[in-house]
Amino acid sequence: MAEPSANLDTTKVEDTDRHASKMAKKKAARDKIMASKSGEKGLIIVHTGAGKGKSSSGFGMVLRCIAHGMPCAVVQFIKGAWDTGERRLLEGNFSDLCQFHAMGEGFTWETQDKERDIAAARAGWEKAKDLIRNPEIQFVLLDEINIALRYDYLDINEVLTFLIDEKPPLTHVVLTGRNAKEALIEAADLVTEMTLVKHPFRSGIKGQRGVEF
Structure with a gap:
Protein backbone atom coordinates (compact mmCIF):
# COMPACT_ATOMS: atom_id res chain seq x y z
CA MET A 1 0.00 0.00 0.00
CA ALA A 2 1.40 3.40 -1.02
CA GLU A 3 2.30 5.88 1.68
CA PRO A 4 -0.12 8.87 2.00
CA SER A 5 2.75 11.29 1.38
CA ALA A 6 3.61 9.50 -1.86
CA ASN A 7 -0.01 9.85 -3.05
CA LEU A 8 0.02 13.56 -2.20
CA ASP A 9 3.27 14.08 -4.11
CA THR A 10 1.87 12.25 -7.15
CA THR A 11 -1.32 14.33 -7.07
CA LYS A 12 0.70 17.55 -6.80
CA VAL A 13 2.84 16.58 -9.80
CA GLU A 14 -0.27 15.71 -11.82
CA ASP A 15 -1.89 19.05 -10.91
CA THR A 16 1.29 20.90 -11.87
CA ASP A 17 1.49 19.05 -15.19
CA ARG A 18 -2.19 19.72 -15.97
CA HIS A 19 -1.77 23.41 -15.17
CA ALA A 20 1.36 23.66 -17.33
CA SER A 21 -0.42 21.92 -20.23
CA LYS A 22 -3.47 24.18 -19.88
CA MET A 23 -1.36 27.34 -19.80
CA ALA A 24 0.71 26.17 -22.80
CA LYS A 25 -2.48 25.75 -24.85
CA LYS A 26 -3.74 29.14 -23.69
CA LYS A 27 -0.43 30.78 -24.62
CA ALA A 28 -0.46 29.16 -28.07
CA ALA A 29 -3.99 30.44 -28.67
CA ARG A 30 -3.06 33.88 -27.39
CA ASP A 31 0.09 34.03 -29.52
CA LYS A 32 -1.98 33.10 -32.58
CA ILE A 33 -4.40 35.94 -31.88
CA MET A 34 -1.59 38.45 -31.26
CA ALA A 35 0.17 37.42 -34.48
CA SER A 36 -2.92 38.50 -36.42
CA LYS A 37 -2.90 42.00 -34.83
CA SER A 38 -0.25 43.94 -36.70
CA GLY A 39 -2.02 47.19 -37.54
CA GLU A 40 -1.67 50.54 -35.77
CA LYS A 41 -4.01 53.53 -35.79
CA GLY A 42 -4.77 56.57 -33.74
CA LEU A 43 -7.74 55.67 -31.59
CA ILE A 44 -10.86 57.59 -30.61
CA ILE A 45 -11.34 56.60 -26.98
CA VAL A 46 -14.35 57.37 -24.79
CA HIS A 47 -14.51 57.17 -20.98
CA THR A 48 -18.09 57.61 -19.79
CA GLY A 49 -20.58 56.37 -17.20
CA ALA A 50 -21.75 57.45 -13.76
CA GLY A 51 -18.82 55.90 -11.91
CA LYS A 52 -15.68 57.69 -10.77
CA GLY A 53 -12.45 57.31 -12.74
CA LYS A 54 -13.12 58.71 -16.19
CA SER A 55 -10.71 61.63 -16.00
CA SER A 56 -8.33 59.70 -13.74
CA SER A 57 -8.00 57.00 -16.38
CA GLY A 58 -7.39 59.62 -19.05
CA PHE A 59 -4.64 61.24 -17.02
CA GLY A 60 -3.14 57.82 -16.38
CA MET A 61 -2.83 57.42 -20.14
CA VAL A 62 -1.22 60.86 -20.37
CA LEU A 63 1.45 59.78 -17.89
CA ARG A 64 1.99 56.58 -19.85
CA CYS A 65 2.58 58.66 -22.99
CA ILE A 66 5.03 60.89 -21.13
CA ALA A 67 6.94 57.80 -19.96
CA HIS A 68 7.27 56.79 -23.63
CA GLY A 69 8.43 60.27 -24.62
CA MET A 70 5.26 60.90 -26.62
CA PRO A 71 4.20 64.57 -26.85
CA CYS A 72 0.66 65.00 -25.59
CA ALA A 73 -1.87 67.63 -24.55
CA VAL A 74 -4.83 68.15 -22.24
CA VAL A 75 -7.83 70.39 -22.77
CA GLN A 76 -10.18 70.68 -19.78
CA PHE A 77 -13.70 71.76 -20.73
CA ILE A 78 -15.40 72.04 -17.35
CA LYS A 79 -12.96 71.77 -14.46
CA GLY A 80 -10.63 74.44 -15.76
CA ALA A 81 -11.06 76.60 -12.67
CA TRP A 82 -10.02 73.76 -10.34
CA ASP A 83 -6.58 73.53 -8.78
CA THR A 84 -6.05 69.82 -9.47
CA GLY A 85 -3.16 67.52 -8.66
CA GLU A 86 -2.95 66.46 -12.31
CA ARG A 87 -2.53 70.04 -13.46
CA ARG A 88 0.14 70.76 -10.84
CA HIS A 101 -5.04 74.05 -21.34
CA ALA A 102 -7.71 74.71 -18.69
CA MET A 103 -10.53 76.21 -20.75
CA GLY A 104 -13.56 75.59 -18.56
CA GLU A 105 -14.92 77.89 -15.87
CA GLY A 106 -16.63 75.36 -13.64
CA PHE A 107 -19.77 73.26 -13.71
CA THR A 108 -22.87 74.74 -15.28
CA TRP A 109 -24.62 75.17 -11.93
CA GLU A 110 -21.66 77.25 -10.74
CA THR A 111 -21.43 79.67 -13.67
CA GLN A 112 -25.25 79.94 -14.10
CA ASP A 113 -24.57 81.61 -17.44
CA LYS A 114 -25.35 79.52 -20.52
CA GLU A 115 -23.81 81.88 -23.05
CA ARG A 116 -20.62 82.03 -21.03
CA ASP A 117 -20.53 78.23 -20.83
CA ASN A 134 -0.43 69.30 -34.73
CA PRO A 135 1.54 66.36 -36.21
CA GLU A 136 4.01 66.41 -33.31
CA ILE A 137 1.33 65.75 -30.67
CA GLN A 138 0.44 62.07 -30.46
CA PHE A 139 -2.18 62.01 -27.69
CA VAL A 140 -4.87 64.54 -26.75
CA LEU A 141 -7.12 64.28 -23.69
CA LEU A 142 -10.40 66.20 -23.98
CA ASP A 143 -11.42 66.13 -20.34
CA GLU A 144 -15.16 66.46 -19.63
CA ILE A 145 -15.98 67.32 -23.25
CA ASN A 146 -18.93 64.91 -23.03
CA ILE A 147 -20.64 67.32 -20.66
CA ALA A 148 -20.33 70.13 -23.22
CA LEU A 149 -21.71 67.77 -25.87
CA ARG A 150 -24.53 66.61 -23.60
CA TYR A 151 -25.80 70.17 -23.16
CA ASP A 152 -25.28 70.90 -26.88
CA TYR A 153 -22.71 73.57 -26.15
CA LEU A 154 -20.82 71.85 -28.95
CA ASP A 155 -22.31 70.23 -32.04
CA ILE A 156 -21.73 66.48 -31.90
CA ASN A 157 -21.76 66.24 -35.71
CA GLU A 158 -19.08 68.89 -35.99
CA VAL A 159 -16.90 67.12 -33.44
CA LEU A 160 -17.30 63.71 -35.08
CA THR A 161 -16.70 65.05 -38.57
CA THR A 195 -20.18 51.88 -13.27
CA LEU A 196 -21.08 53.47 -9.96
CA VAL A 197 -21.34 50.91 -7.17
CA LYS A 198 -20.68 53.05 -4.10
CA HIS A 199 -19.48 56.62 -3.52
CA PRO A 200 -18.57 58.40 -0.25
CA PHE A 201 -20.36 61.57 -1.36
CA ARG A 202 -23.66 59.81 -0.64
CA SER A 203 -22.50 59.31 2.94
CA GLY A 204 -21.75 62.99 3.45
CA ILE A 205 -18.04 62.88 2.57
CA LYS A 206 -16.81 65.81 0.49
CA GLY A 207 -14.35 65.55 -2.39
CA GLN A 208 -10.82 65.16 -1.07
CA ARG A 209 -7.31 65.87 -2.32
CA GLY A 210 -5.68 62.93 -3.99
CA VAL A 211 -9.02 61.23 -4.58
CA GLU A 212 -11.22 63.79 -6.36
CA PHE A 213 -8.70 66.42 -7.44
Missing part, protein backbone atom coordinates in the same frame (compact mmCIF):
# COMPACT_ATOMS: atom_id res chain seq x y z
CA LEU A 89 2.07 67.64 -11.76
CA LEU A 90 1.96 68.10 -15.52
CA GLU A 91 2.65 71.84 -15.60
CA GLY A 92 5.31 71.64 -12.89
CA ASN A 93 7.24 68.65 -14.18
CA PHE A 94 6.32 67.68 -17.73
CA SER A 95 5.49 70.88 -19.58
CA ASP A 96 8.09 69.97 -22.22
CA LEU A 97 6.07 66.89 -23.20
CA CYS A 98 2.51 67.81 -22.23
CA GLN A 99 0.59 71.01 -22.92
CA PHE A 100 -2.17 71.74 -20.42
CA ILE A 118 -21.05 77.93 -24.58
CA ALA A 119 -18.28 80.45 -25.27
CA ALA A 120 -15.88 78.55 -22.98
CA ALA A 121 -16.74 75.25 -24.67
CA ARG A 122 -16.22 76.74 -28.12
CA ALA A 123 -12.85 78.18 -27.11
CA GLY A 124 -11.86 74.80 -25.71
CA TRP A 125 -12.88 73.04 -28.90
CA GLU A 126 -10.94 75.47 -31.09
CA LYS A 127 -7.84 74.85 -28.97
CA ALA A 128 -8.47 71.11 -29.14
CA LYS A 129 -8.61 71.18 -32.94
CA ASP A 130 -5.29 73.03 -33.12
CA LEU A 131 -3.66 70.48 -30.83
CA ILE A 132 -5.09 67.47 -32.65
CA ARG A 133 -3.99 68.85 -36.02
CA PHE A 162 -13.47 66.66 -37.42
CA LEU A 163 -12.25 63.55 -35.61
CA ILE A 164 -13.02 61.31 -38.56
CA ASP A 165 -11.82 63.60 -41.35
CA GLU A 166 -9.02 65.69 -39.85
CA LYS A 167 -7.46 63.76 -36.97
CA PRO A 168 -4.01 62.53 -38.06
CA PRO A 169 -4.00 58.73 -38.59
CA LEU A 170 -1.77 57.92 -35.60
CA THR A 171 -3.04 60.50 -33.10
CA HIS A 172 -5.02 59.19 -30.12
CA VAL A 173 -7.88 61.30 -28.74
CA VAL A 174 -9.63 60.56 -25.44
CA LEU A 175 -13.01 62.11 -24.63
CA THR A 176 -14.22 61.87 -21.03
CA GLY A 177 -17.41 62.69 -19.15
CA ARG A 178 -20.80 61.24 -18.29
CA ASN A 179 -23.59 60.62 -20.78
CA ALA A 180 -21.51 60.27 -23.92
CA LYS A 181 -23.65 60.77 -27.01
CA GLU A 182 -24.64 57.57 -28.75
CA ALA A 183 -23.16 58.81 -32.04
CA LEU A 184 -19.80 59.29 -30.32
CA ILE A 185 -19.94 55.80 -28.83
CA GLU A 186 -20.68 54.37 -32.27
CA ALA A 187 -17.77 56.23 -33.88
CA ALA A 188 -15.21 55.44 -31.17
CA ASP A 189 -12.66 52.65 -31.32
CA LEU A 190 -12.57 52.05 -27.57
CA VAL A 191 -15.35 52.81 -25.10
CA THR A 192 -15.25 52.21 -21.35
CA GLU A 193 -18.25 52.81 -19.10
CA MET A 194 -17.45 53.41 -15.43
Whole structure:
Protein backbone atom coordinates (compact mmCIF):
# COMPACT_ATOMS: atom_id res chain seq x y z
CA MET A 1 0.00 0.00 0.00
CA ALA A 2 1.40 3.40 -1.02
CA GLU A 3 2.30 5.88 1.68
CA PRO A 4 -0.12 8.87 2.00
CA SER A 5 2.75 11.29 1.38
CA ALA A 6 3.61 9.50 -1.86
CA ASN A 7 -0.01 9.85 -3.05
CA LEU A 8 0.02 13.56 -2.20
CA ASP A 9 3.27 14.08 -4.11
CA THR A 10 1.87 12.25 -7.15
CA THR A 11 -1.32 14.33 -7.07
CA LYS A 12 0.70 17.55 -6.80
CA VAL A 13 2.84 16.58 -9.80
CA GLU A 14 -0.27 15.71 -11.82
CA ASP A 15 -1.89 19.05 -10.91
CA THR A 16 1.29 20.90 -11.87
CA ASP A 17 1.49 19.05 -15.19
CA ARG A 18 -2.19 19.72 -15.97
CA HIS A 19 -1.77 23.41 -15.17
CA ALA A 20 1.36 23.66 -17.33
CA SER A 21 -0.42 21.92 -20.23
CA LYS A 22 -3.47 24.18 -19.88
CA MET A 23 -1.36 27.34 -19.80
CA ALA A 24 0.71 26.17 -22.80
CA LYS A 25 -2.48 25.75 -24.85
CA LYS A 26 -3.74 29.14 -23.69
CA LYS A 27 -0.43 30.78 -24.62
CA ALA A 28 -0.46 29.16 -28.07
CA ALA A 29 -3.99 30.44 -28.67
CA ARG A 30 -3.06 33.88 -27.39
CA ASP A 31 0.09 34.03 -29.52
CA LYS A 32 -1.98 33.10 -32.58
CA ILE A 33 -4.40 35.94 -31.88
CA MET A 34 -1.59 38.45 -31.26
CA ALA A 35 0.17 37.42 -34.48
CA SER A 36 -2.92 38.50 -36.42
CA LYS A 37 -2.90 42.00 -34.83
CA SER A 38 -0.25 43.94 -36.70
CA GLY A 39 -2.02 47.19 -37.54
CA GLU A 40 -1.67 50.54 -35.77
CA LYS A 41 -4.01 53.53 -35.79
CA GLY A 42 -4.77 56.57 -33.74
CA LEU A 43 -7.74 55.67 -31.59
CA ILE A 44 -10.86 57.59 -30.61
CA ILE A 45 -11.34 56.60 -26.98
CA VAL A 46 -14.35 57.37 -24.79
CA HIS A 47 -14.51 57.17 -20.98
CA THR A 48 -18.09 57.61 -19.79
CA GLY A 49 -20.58 56.37 -17.20
CA ALA A 50 -21.75 57.45 -13.76
CA GLY A 51 -18.82 55.90 -11.91
CA LYS A 52 -15.68 57.69 -10.77
CA GLY A 53 -12.45 57.31 -12.74
CA LYS A 54 -13.12 58.71 -16.19
CA SER A 55 -10.71 61.63 -16.00
CA SER A 56 -8.33 59.70 -13.74
CA SER A 57 -8.00 57.00 -16.38
CA GLY A 58 -7.39 59.62 -19.05
CA PHE A 59 -4.64 61.24 -17.02
CA GLY A 60 -3.14 57.82 -16.38
CA MET A 61 -2.83 57.42 -20.14
CA VAL A 62 -1.22 60.86 -20.37
CA LEU A 63 1.45 59.78 -17.89
CA ARG A 64 1.99 56.58 -19.85
CA CYS A 65 2.58 58.66 -22.99
CA ILE A 66 5.03 60.89 -21.13
CA ALA A 67 6.94 57.80 -19.96
CA HIS A 68 7.27 56.79 -23.63
CA GLY A 69 8.43 60.27 -24.62
CA MET A 70 5.26 60.90 -26.62
CA PRO A 71 4.20 64.57 -26.85
CA CYS A 72 0.66 65.00 -25.59
CA ALA A 73 -1.87 67.63 -24.55
CA VAL A 74 -4.83 68.15 -22.24
CA VAL A 75 -7.83 70.39 -22.77
CA GLN A 76 -10.18 70.68 -19.78
CA PHE A 77 -13.70 71.76 -20.73
CA ILE A 78 -15.40 72.04 -17.35
CA LYS A 79 -12.96 71.77 -14.46
CA GLY A 80 -10.63 74.44 -15.76
CA ALA A 81 -11.06 76.60 -12.67
CA TRP A 82 -10.02 73.76 -10.34
CA ASP A 83 -6.58 73.53 -8.78
CA THR A 84 -6.05 69.82 -9.47
CA GLY A 85 -3.16 67.52 -8.66
CA GLU A 86 -2.95 66.46 -12.31
CA ARG A 87 -2.53 70.04 -13.46
CA ARG A 88 0.14 70.76 -10.84
CA LEU A 89 2.07 67.64 -11.76
CA LEU A 90 1.96 68.10 -15.52
CA GLU A 91 2.65 71.84 -15.60
CA GLY A 92 5.31 71.64 -12.89
CA ASN A 93 7.24 68.65 -14.18
CA PHE A 94 6.32 67.68 -17.73
CA SER A 95 5.49 70.88 -19.58
CA ASP A 96 8.09 69.97 -22.22
CA LEU A 97 6.07 66.89 -23.20
CA CYS A 98 2.51 67.81 -22.23
CA GLN A 99 0.59 71.01 -22.92
CA PHE A 100 -2.17 71.74 -20.42
CA HIS A 101 -5.04 74.05 -21.34
CA ALA A 102 -7.71 74.71 -18.69
CA MET A 103 -10.53 76.21 -20.75
CA GLY A 104 -13.56 75.59 -18.56
CA GLU A 105 -14.92 77.89 -15.87
CA GLY A 106 -16.63 75.36 -13.64
CA PHE A 107 -19.77 73.26 -13.71
CA THR A 108 -22.87 74.74 -15.28
CA TRP A 109 -24.62 75.17 -11.93
CA GLU A 110 -21.66 77.25 -10.74
CA THR A 111 -21.43 79.67 -13.67
CA GLN A 112 -25.25 79.94 -14.10
CA ASP A 113 -24.57 81.61 -17.44
CA LYS A 114 -25.35 79.52 -20.52
CA GLU A 115 -23.81 81.88 -23.05
CA ARG A 116 -20.62 82.03 -21.03
CA ASP A 117 -20.53 78.23 -20.83
CA ILE A 118 -21.05 77.93 -24.58
CA ALA A 119 -18.28 80.45 -25.27
CA ALA A 120 -15.88 78.55 -22.98
CA ALA A 121 -16.74 75.25 -24.67
CA ARG A 122 -16.22 76.74 -28.12
CA ALA A 123 -12.85 78.18 -27.11
CA GLY A 124 -11.86 74.80 -25.71
CA TRP A 125 -12.88 73.04 -28.90
CA GLU A 126 -10.94 75.47 -31.09
CA LYS A 127 -7.84 74.85 -28.97
CA ALA A 128 -8.47 71.11 -29.14
CA LYS A 129 -8.61 71.18 -32.94
CA ASP A 130 -5.29 73.03 -33.12
CA LEU A 131 -3.66 70.48 -30.83
CA ILE A 132 -5.09 67.47 -32.65
CA ARG A 133 -3.99 68.85 -36.02
CA ASN A 134 -0.43 69.30 -34.73
CA PRO A 135 1.54 66.36 -36.21
CA GLU A 136 4.01 66.41 -33.31
CA ILE A 137 1.33 65.75 -30.67
CA GLN A 138 0.44 62.07 -30.46
CA PHE A 139 -2.18 62.01 -27.69
CA VAL A 140 -4.87 64.54 -26.75
CA LEU A 141 -7.12 64.28 -23.69
CA LEU A 142 -10.40 66.20 -23.98
CA ASP A 143 -11.42 66.13 -20.34
CA GLU A 144 -15.16 66.46 -19.63
CA ILE A 145 -15.98 67.32 -23.25
CA ASN A 146 -18.93 64.91 -23.03
CA ILE A 147 -20.64 67.32 -20.66
CA ALA A 148 -20.33 70.13 -23.22
CA LEU A 149 -21.71 67.77 -25.87
CA ARG A 150 -24.53 66.61 -23.60
CA TYR A 151 -25.80 70.17 -23.16
CA ASP A 152 -25.28 70.90 -26.88
CA TYR A 153 -22.71 73.57 -26.15
CA LEU A 154 -20.82 71.85 -28.95
CA ASP A 155 -22.31 70.23 -32.04
CA ILE A 156 -21.73 66.48 -31.90
CA ASN A 157 -21.76 66.24 -35.71
CA GLU A 158 -19.08 68.89 -35.99
CA VAL A 159 -16.90 67.12 -33.44
CA LEU A 160 -17.30 63.71 -35.08
CA THR A 161 -16.70 65.05 -38.57
CA PHE A 162 -13.47 66.66 -37.42
CA LEU A 163 -12.25 63.55 -35.61
CA ILE A 164 -13.02 61.31 -38.56
CA ASP A 165 -11.82 63.60 -41.35
CA GLU A 166 -9.02 65.69 -39.85
CA LYS A 167 -7.46 63.76 -36.97
CA PRO A 168 -4.01 62.53 -38.06
CA PRO A 169 -4.00 58.73 -38.59
CA LEU A 170 -1.77 57.92 -35.60
CA THR A 171 -3.04 60.50 -33.10
CA HIS A 172 -5.02 59.19 -30.12
CA VAL A 173 -7.88 61.30 -28.74
CA VAL A 174 -9.63 60.56 -25.44
CA LEU A 175 -13.01 62.11 -24.63
CA THR A 176 -14.22 61.87 -21.03
CA GLY A 177 -17.41 62.69 -19.15
CA ARG A 178 -20.80 61.24 -18.29
CA ASN A 179 -23.59 60.62 -20.78
CA ALA A 180 -21.51 60.27 -23.92
CA LYS A 181 -23.65 60.77 -27.01
CA GLU A 182 -24.64 57.57 -28.75
CA ALA A 183 -23.16 58.81 -32.04
CA LEU A 184 -19.80 59.29 -30.32
CA ILE A 185 -19.94 55.80 -28.83
CA GLU A 186 -20.68 54.37 -32.27
CA ALA A 187 -17.77 56.23 -33.88
CA ALA A 188 -15.21 55.44 -31.17
CA ASP A 189 -12.66 52.65 -31.32
CA LEU A 190 -12.57 52.05 -27.57
CA VAL A 191 -15.35 52.81 -25.10
CA THR A 192 -15.25 52.21 -21.35
CA GLU A 193 -18.25 52.81 -19.10
CA MET A 194 -17.45 53.41 -15.43
CA THR A 195 -20.18 51.88 -13.27
CA LEU A 196 -21.08 53.47 -9.96
CA VAL A 197 -21.34 50.91 -7.17
CA LYS A 198 -20.68 53.05 -4.10
CA HIS A 199 -19.48 56.62 -3.52
CA PRO A 200 -18.57 58.40 -0.25
CA PHE A 201 -20.36 61.57 -1.36
CA ARG A 202 -23.66 59.81 -0.64
CA SER A 203 -22.50 59.31 2.94
CA GLY A 204 -21.75 62.99 3.45
CA ILE A 205 -18.04 62.88 2.57
CA LYS A 206 -16.81 65.81 0.49
CA GLY A 207 -14.35 65.55 -2.39
CA GLN A 208 -10.82 65.16 -1.07
CA ARG A 209 -7.31 65.87 -2.32
CA GLY A 210 -5.68 62.93 -3.99
CA VAL A 211 -9.02 61.23 -4.58
CA GLU A 212 -11.22 63.79 -6.36
CA PHE A 213 -8.70 66.42 -7.44
